[in-house]
Amino acid sequence: MKRRTWAVGLVAAGLLAGAHFAGGGAAPDHAAAPDRIAPEHAAVPAAAAGSDGGRVHTWTAMPQLTEPANMPPAPFTQDGRVLADSTLRQTVHVSVGGPRIRLRMSNAFGGAPLPVTSVSVALPSGGRAGVAAIRPGSAHPVTFRGRAAVTVPTGADMVSDPLDFTVRPGTNLTVTVYLAEGQASNDITSHPGSRTTSYMLAGDHTDDTDLPGAATADHWYFLSGVEVLSRTATGAAVVLGDSLSDGRGSTTNANDRWPDQLLARLQAHRPTTGTAVLNEAAGGNQVLAAGLGPTALSRFDRDVLAQSGVTSLIVFEGVNDIGTAPATAEAQHTVAQDLITAYDQMILRAHAHGIHVYGATLTPFGGNTMYDDPDGLREAGRQEVNRWIRTSGRFDAVIDLDRAARDPERPRALDPAYDVGDHLHLNPAGYGALAKAFPLGLFH
Numbered sequence: 409m410k411r412r413t414w415a416v417g418l419v420a421a422g423l424l425a426g427a428h429f430a431g432g433g434a435a436p437d438h439a440a441a442p443d444r445i446a447p448e449h450a451a452v453p454a455a456a457a458g459s460d461g462g463r464v465h466t467w468t469a470m471p472q473l474t475e476p477a478n479m480p481p482a483p484f485t486q487d488g489r490v491l492a493d494s495t496l497r498q499t500v501h502v503s504v505g506g507p508r509i510r511l512r513m514s515n516a517f518g519g520a521p522l523p524v525t526s527v528s529v530a531l532p533s534g535g536r537a538g539v540a541a542i543r544p545g546s547a548h549p550v551t552f553r554g555r556a557a558v559t560v561p562t563g564a565d566m567v568s569d570p571l572d573f574t575v576r577p578g579t580n581l582t583v584t585v586y587l588a589e590g591q592a593s594n595d596i597t598s599h600p601g602s603r604t605t606s607y608m609l610a611g612d613h614t615d616d617t618d619l620p621g622a623a624t625a626d627h628w629y630f631l632s633g634v635e636v637l638s639r640t641a642t643g644a645a646v647v648l649g650d651s652l653s654d655g656r657g658s659t660t661n662a663n664d665r666w667p668d669q670l671l672a673r674l675q676a677h678r679p680t681t682g683t684a685v686l687n688e689a690a691g692g693n694q695v696l697a698a699g700l701g702p703t704a705l706s707r708f709d710r711d712v713l714a715q716s717g718v719t720s721l722i723v724f725e726g727v728n729d730i731g732t733a734p735a736t737a738e739a740q741h742t743v744a745q746d747l748i749t750a751y752d753q754m755i756l757r758a759h760a761h762g763i764h765v766y767g768a769t770l771t772p773f774g775g776n777t778m779y780d781d782p783d784g785l786r787e788a789g790r791q792e793v794n795r796w797i798r799t800s801g802r803f804d805a806v807i808d809l810d811r812a813a814r815d816p817e818r819p820r821a822l823d824p825a826y827d828v829g830d831h832l833h834l835n836p837a838g839y840g841a842l843a844k845a846f847p848l849g850l851f852h
Contacts, residue, residue, distance in 0.1 A: 462506070462637050462638050462639050462641060463635055463636075463637050463716045463717060464504060464635065464636060464638070464641040464643065464644050464684055464716050464717025465633055465634065465635050465636075465644055465684060465686050465715045465716045465717060465718075466502040466503050466504050466505070466506070466509075466575070466634050466635065466636045466641075466644075466684050467500045467501065467502045467503065467581075467633065467634040467686070468632060468633045468634075468646075468686040468687065468688055468711075468715060469500075469599035469602070469628050469631070469632055469633075469687070469688075470599060470632075470687075470688045470689065470690045470693075470701060470707070470711055471514045471516040471517060471597045471598075471599065471632045472517065472597070472598060472599060472600065472690055472700065472701040473517035473595060473596075473597070473701070474517070474595075474596050474597065474598040474600065474627075474629075475600065475700075478598060478600040478625075478627050479594070479596070480494075480496075480608055480623075480625055480629065481608070481623050481624075481625060483610075484608050484623065485594070487594070488592060488593065488594060489590045489591065489592050489593075489594075490590055490591045490593070490594065490596050491587045491590045491591065491608065491629075492587065492588075492589060492590030493587075493588060493589075493590065493610060493611060493612075494586070494587055494590065494608055494609065494610055494611075495584060495585070495586050495607075495608065495609045495610075495611065495612060495613040495614060495616075495619065496584070496585045496586075496587070496606065496607070496608055496629060496630070497540060497582060497583070497584045497585075497606065497607040497608075497609075497613075497619060497622070498582070498583055498584075498602075498604070498606035498607070498628055498629070498631060499532050499536075499537050499538055499539065499580045499581065499582050499583075499604060499606075500580065500581050500583065500604070500628070500631070500634060501537060501578075501579075501580055501581075501604075501663045501668065502575050502577070502578070502579060502580070502581055502634060502636070503577065503578065503644075503671050503683075503684040503685050503686070504577050504636060504638065504640070504641045504644075504681075504682060504683070504684045505574070505575045505576045505577040505578075505579070505636060505638065505640075506574070506575065506636030506637055506638025506640070506641065507572065507573075507574045507637070507638065508570045508571060508572055508573070508636065508637040508638075509529065509570070509571055509573050509575060509581075509634055509635060509636050509637070510567055510568045510569065510570050510571060510634075510635050510637075511527065511529070511550055511567070511568045511583065511631065511633070511634055511635075512565055512566070512567050512568075512631070512632050512633035512634070512635070513527075513558070513560050513565065513566045513567075513568075513585075513630055513631060513632070514560070514565045514597045514630060514631070514632035514633075515560035515561065515562060515563065515564055515565070515566075515591075515597055515630070516563060516564075516565065516597050516632075516710075517563075517595060517596070517597045518560075518562050518563070518591060518593060518595055518596055518597055519562070519593030519594065519595030519596075520562060520591055520592040520593040520595075521559050521560065521561055521562055521591075521592075522559065522560040522562075522587075522591050522596075522597075522630065523557070523559045523587065523588070523589050523591070524557060524558050524559070524560065524566075524585060524586075524587060524630075525556070525557050525586045525587055525588040525589075525612070526549065526556045526557065526585075526586045526612070526614050527549070527550040527556075527568070527583065527584065527585050527586075527614070528547045528548060528549050528550060528583075528584045528614045528615055529547070529548055529550060529571065529573055529581060529582065529583055529584075530542035530543065530546040530547040530548070530581075530582045530584065531543040531546040531580075531581070531582065532580050532581070532582045533617075533618075535579055535580055536580065536661070537580045537604055537661045537662070537663055538604045538605035538606075538660065538661030539605075540607040540618055540619040540620075540622055541617060541618040541619075542582050542584075542617055542618075543617075544617050547584070547614070547615045548571060548573050549614075550568045550569070550571055551568065551569045551571075552566060552568050552569060553569065554569065560630075565632065567635075570637060575636065577675055577681065578671060578672065578675045581634065583631055583634075584613075584614050584615075585614075585630065585631075586612045586613070586614045588612070596629065596630070597629070597630055597632075598627050598628060598629045598630070599627065599628040599632070599690070600627045600690075600691070601627075601651065601654040601655065601656070601689075601690060601691045602626055602627050602628040603626065603654075603655050603658055603659070603660050603661070603662075603663075603665070604626065604628065604660070604661055604663075605624050605625070605626050605660065605661055606624065606625055606626070606627060606628060606629065607619050607622040607623070607624055608622055608623045608624075608625070609621065609622040609623070626660055633715070635716050640681075640682050641682050641684060641717060642680075642682035642683055642719075643682070643683055643684070643717050643718070643719030643720070643851075644683070644684035644685070644686050644715060644716070644717045644718045644719060644720075645683060645684070645685050645686065645718075645719070645720040645721070645722060645851060646686045646688055646711070646712050646715060646718055646720070646721050646722065647667045647685065647686065647687050647688060647689055647722045647724065648688055648689065648704055648708075648711065648712060648721060648722065648723050648724070648725055648754070649687075649688075649689035649693070649722075649723075649724045649725045650689055650690065650691065650692065650693045650694070650699075650725050650727065650728050651689070651690070651691035651692060651693075651833060652666075652689075652724065652727070652771065652832075652833060652834065653665065653666065653667060653687060653689035653724055653725075654687070654689040654690050654691045655668075655839070656691055656828075656833045657828035657833040657834050657835050657836075657838070657839070658835075658836055658839060659836055662836070664836040664839060664840075665687065665839055666834075666839035666840070666842035666843045667685050667687045667689075667843075668685075668687075669836075669839055669840050669842075669843035669844075670685055670842075670843040670846055671684075671685040672843075673843060673844070673846075673848060674848065674851060677848045679848075679852045680848050680851045680852060683719075683851045684717065686715055686718070688707075688711040688712065688715075689724075689725075692728065693725065693728065694725075694728045694729045694732070695725050695726050695729050695747055695750050696729050696743070696746055696747065696750060697729060697732070699728055699732075704725050704750070704754075705750050705753065705754075708754060708757060709757075712754075712758065712763070713757070713758075713761055713763075718761075718763055719762075719763060719764065720763060720764045720765070720766060720850065720851065721754070721758050721763050721764070721765045721766065722766045722768060722807070723751060723754055723765060723766070723767050723768065723803075724768035724770075724809065726747045726770050726793055727770050727771070727773060727779070727790070727832075729743050729746075729747055730743055730744070730747075730770070730779070730786050730789045730790055730793070731773060731776075731778060731779030731786060732779075733786070733789070735781035735783065735785045735786055736785060737785055737788070740785050740786055740788055740789030740792075741789070741792065743789055744789045744792040744793050744796075745792075747793050748793065748796045748800075751767065751796075751797070751802070751803075752802060755802050755803065764804040764805075764850075765803055765804050766803060766804060766805045766806070766807055766850060767797045767802075767803035767805075767806050767807070768797075768806075768807045768808075768809045769794040769797050769798065769806070769807070769808050769809050769810035769811070770790050770793055770794055770797075770809075770810060771809050771810050771813040771814070771822065771834075771842075772790075772810065772813065772814045772815075772819065772820055772821050772822050772831075773786075773790075773822075773831060773832045774787065774818065774820035774821035774822075774831060775821055775831035776830060776831040776832040777830075778832075779832060780831070784820070787820055794810055805847075805850055807845055807846055808845065809842050809845055811845075812841050812842055812844070812845040813826055813834065813838060813841060813842060822834065822838070823838070823841075825837060825838070826838025826841055
């Protein structure tokens with residue numbers, strides 16, 4: 409497959425040939441029209457999903473060290489021990505379906521081994537996300553080398569045995585975990601930005617149809633992936649990003665982040681129904697330097713290359729690096745060039761594994777009190793990065809999310825209809841605009 413670069417117009421107008429970018433210049437010819445193909449920089453042919461018996465990840469979450477404010481509520485967090493004699497029930501939104509699944513439990517950031525007593529999967533009541541109840545009779549035990557219990561070593565993951573359990577595309581799955589001993593540390597692994605409610609109750613309620621009186625937290629704990637084994641899955645697209653992909657501003661328990669809305673588009677388009685979307689984004693994450701969670705470069709092997717069935721990668725990250733760098737011309741030029749080098753490294757490493765890489769331009773933050781500066785120096789850094797993304801020819805395709813999200817009258821700012829209110833993050837309509845900016849032909 410040869411490299412394609414797409415110019416994405418305003419959502420209402422669809423794809424535009426000869427589109428104009430911020431600054432008033434015309435799009436480069438190779439970025440102007442969706443049917444235009446540039447022969448240079450051809451990507452390595454994508455590895456076929458299913459090379460390992462049809463195995464592909466259908467859901468993932470980036471593991472992180474849990475901050476104190478995101479720990480399970482009392483009494484499930486005690487001094488030096490978490491979730492002792494406790495049931496944890498959480499739901500996840502799968503992308504592609506299949507008749508067999510397996511789970512990945514993560515202790516990547518745990519301060520002690522994680523002794524899991526038992527795990528079950530079930531269908532949530534009404535098929536809804538973020539509910540405590542499950543459909544009666546749908547619970548099935550999960551095993552690890554034939555045993556119900558498993559201890560996940562410090563810093564490690566454990567993958568379950570395959571389980572005959574059918575999940576349908578674009579639906580929700582309930583995973584319930586019981587920890588008799590709990591984890592003997594206050595350093596635990598989670599994904600705080602779940603935007604999905606989880607439930608905790610004392611005692612073993614692994615197979616209970618409901619958890620009345622359970623405590624809640626809008627975070628995922630210990631669970632980092634679900635795989636399906638299916639003949640119909642064609643591959644997975646990984647989203648590498650920050651809070652704009654993790655869904656800050658989206659609706660809790662509604663799964664309306666832009667990767668979720670992109671998945672819905674793929675599911676409605678017959679040639680792409682077998683494509684999974686794996687959201688490996690986290691709020692506050694950075695590409696280069698210390699933010700929340702490991703940097704995008706340092707987690708690249710774990711969160712992209714180690715996922716099953718990956719055929720494409722969407723890189724949409726860098727605004728936190730620009731926004732936290734000093735508002736000086738020198739600092740912004742330096743961070744822009746360092747981001748460009750990082751993107752180039754991602755492309756090299758992904759292509760070596762047969763993965764196509766799609767670059768997304770960084771969206772505006774004009775008016776944000778933390779990131780915007782009066783002299784527009786950080787805006788200049790953003791423009792420098794976006795100019796390279798659009799014109800370098802290094803990505804296999806370019807998705808102009810900046811153009812999809814910005815105010816046509818004030819291109820340094822988000823469209824007011826999409827702004828959640830902080831002039832950086834988007835509301836569900838804005839995330840829908842980002843999802844609509846992706847030509848589905850990229851995922852055929």
